[in-house]
Amino acid sequence: xxxxxxxxxxVAGALQVVGDKWTLLIVRDLARAPxxxxxxxxxxxxxxxxxxxxxxRDMEQDALVERRDYxxxxxxxxxxxxxxxxxLLPMLDSLRQLGLALGCxxxxxxxxxxxxxxxxxxxxxxxxxxxxxxxxxxxxxxIVLL
Numbered sequence: 382x383x384x385x386x387x388x389x390x391x392v393a394g395a396l397q398v399v400g401d402k403w404t405l406l407i408v409r410d411l412a413r414a415p416x417x418x419x420x421x422x423x424x425x426x427x428x429x430x431x432x433x434x435x436x437x438r439d440m441e442q443d444a445l446v447e448r449r450d451y452x453x454x455x456x457x458x459x460x461x462x463x464x465x466x467x468x469l470l471p472m473l474d475s476l477r478q479l480g481l482a483l484g485c486x487x488x489x490x491x492x493x494x495x496x497x498x499x500x501x502x503x504x505x506x507x508x509x510x511x512x513x514x515x516x517x518x519x520x521x522x523x524i525v526l527l
Contacts, residue, residue, distance in 0.1 A: 398443050399469060403428060403436045405476065408462065408469050411446065415461035445469070 399405055403425065410416060410424045422433055437460055440446045445466035451457040 409473055411462045415459040417459050
């Protein structure tokens with residue numbers, strides 16, 4: 382991510398680290414466990430692989446995530462939150478609470494368009510209990526550059 386010279390304000394500094402659309406969503410998806418790039422692409426649809434890899438590289442440079450390369454063929458790479466990245470979890474929880482308080486309707490929009498709620502949504506569990514089979518989303522098997 383392109384950095385501007387800071388003015389010494391901690392809020393401005395934090396926003397330079399997390400102030401884009403995808404960073405906190407990536408943190409949300411890595412909060413439970415390390416994930417492979419393809420798992421993140423599936424969870425963050427409609428993010429492009431180019432955008433995701435760029436954000437992951439920026440987050441790695443900011444010491445928010447670590448890249449674990451297990452080698453092999455095909456390559457096995459996972460991303461995990463670092464201790465510094467886990468410092469963002471209380472902010473993520475505050476945003477979740479704010480979204481609930483504001484009556485966020487994105488959950489229903491996501492379900493309508495993608496056939497599923499996001500992993501963090503409490504409605505996901507309710508939907509599993511009330512529906513024997515959730516509609517499947519088409520998988521994009523395009524090449525992911527690492």
